[in-house]
Every structure is written in C-alpha cells, then in structure tokens.
Amino acid sequence: MSRQVKRLPEQESKLYSNSMSECIFCGIVSGEIPARKVLESDSCLAFLDIFPANRGHTLVIPKIHVADIHGAETNTYSTVAAMAKDVADLLTTKLSSDGISIFQMNREAGWQTVFHLHMHVIPRWKNDLLHKPWDIAPASEESLTEVLQQIKK
Numbered sequence: 001m002s003r004q005v006k007r008l009p010e011q012e013s014k015l016y017s018n019s020m021s022e023c024i025f026c027g028i029v030s031g032e033i034p035a036r037k038v039l040e041s042d043s044c045l046a047f048l049d050i051f052p053a054n055r056g057h058t059l060v061i062p063k064i065h066v067a068d069i070h071g072a073e074t075n076t077y078s079t080v081a082a083m084a085k086d087v088a089d090l091l092t093t094k095l096s097s098d099g100i101s102i103f104q105m106n107r108e109a110g111w112q113t114v115f116h117l118h119m120h121v122i123p124r125w126k127n128d129l130l131h132k133p134w135d136i137a138p139a140s141e142e143s144l145t146e147v148l149q150q151i152k153k
C-alpha cells in the first residue's frame with residue numbers, strides 16, 4: 001500500500017527533511033514508512049519514487065543518513081553509484097527501456113527536495129515526454145578559460 005505524502009510548502013519541507021530523526025528516507029530504511037523496494041544491500045536501498053518522472057523511476061539511497069554529496073564519504077557515494085548501475089541494468093532488461101537518465105540533486109540550489117542523499121534512476125523511451133532541464137548554447141573561449149582558471153587556482 002502506498003503512503004500518500006503531502007507536499008509541504010518549501011520552507012517547512014526543508015525543515016522537515018533536514019533533520020535525520022524526521023527524514024522520510026531514514027523512515028523508509030527503518031521500515032516506518034512503506035516503500036516498494038527494487039534492490040537492497042547491507043549499505044544501500046533502491047525503491048520506486050512515488051512521484052515518478054517516468055515508469056519505473058527508482059531512487060537509490062545509502063542506509064546511513066547523509067544529506068548530500070558533500071556530506072558523504074567517497075565510499076558511501078561509490079556504493080550508491082554502484083547500486084544505481086545495477087538498478088539501471090535491471091530496469092533496462094525488465095522494462096525494455098531504450099535508455100536511462102541518472103540525476104543526483106544537491107542542496108536547494110541544485111533542486112534537492114529530500115535532504116538524504118539519493119540518485120534518481122529514470123528509464124527512458126524514445127519519444128517519451130521528458131526533456132532536458134537546460135538549453136544548450138556554446139560558451140565563449142574567454143568564459144571557458146576564465147572558469148577553468150578559477151577552478152584550478
């Protein structure tokens with residue numbers, strides 16, 4: 001049975017999910033909140049997103065609470081990425097998808113809404129209705145040089 005999650009206003013939503021004790025995904029790990037599990041290991045869990053972007057949209061999380069990529073040990077991030085690869089292979093085989101898109105949002109500015117690290121694994125089909133969230137436009141030589149200088153200095 002799926003649990004209907006009420007969308008909270010942005011401010012409350014942030015407060016709600018920033019604390020580990022009230023984190024939705026920690027609730028799923030502990031079994032307090034039901035989820036449709038796709039894969040599970042000692043360190044990670046994959047389950048269906050209840051607001052899917054496409055059929056089979058799956059989230060992969062570490063079982064320990066870390067807010068985002070910056071809060072995660074490299075090893076924790078690697079185990080999540082490894083399970084995302086297994087989920088991608090599984091969904092492609094079982095759902096006969098034509099492709100897979102993987103998203104991993106960090107912090108409010110990066111479109112994260114649940115502040116427990118997760119990867120979105122989204123099956124794709126030719127001509128599905130999803131579209132890229134950015135428009136492509138060529139950068140100037142100067143802007144590429146300038147940003148690389150700042151990154152490397």
Ligand code: 5GP
Binds near residue numbers: 050052
């Ligand atoms: P974000 O926006 O942080 O990258 O992704 C959070 C994702 O969690 C969203 O795609 C949202 O649909 C999903 N989500 C939020 N609450 C629940 C829940 O209670 N159960 C499940 N399975 N997914 C949830």
Ligand code: ZN
Binds near residue numbers: 066116
């Ligand atoms: Zn959590």
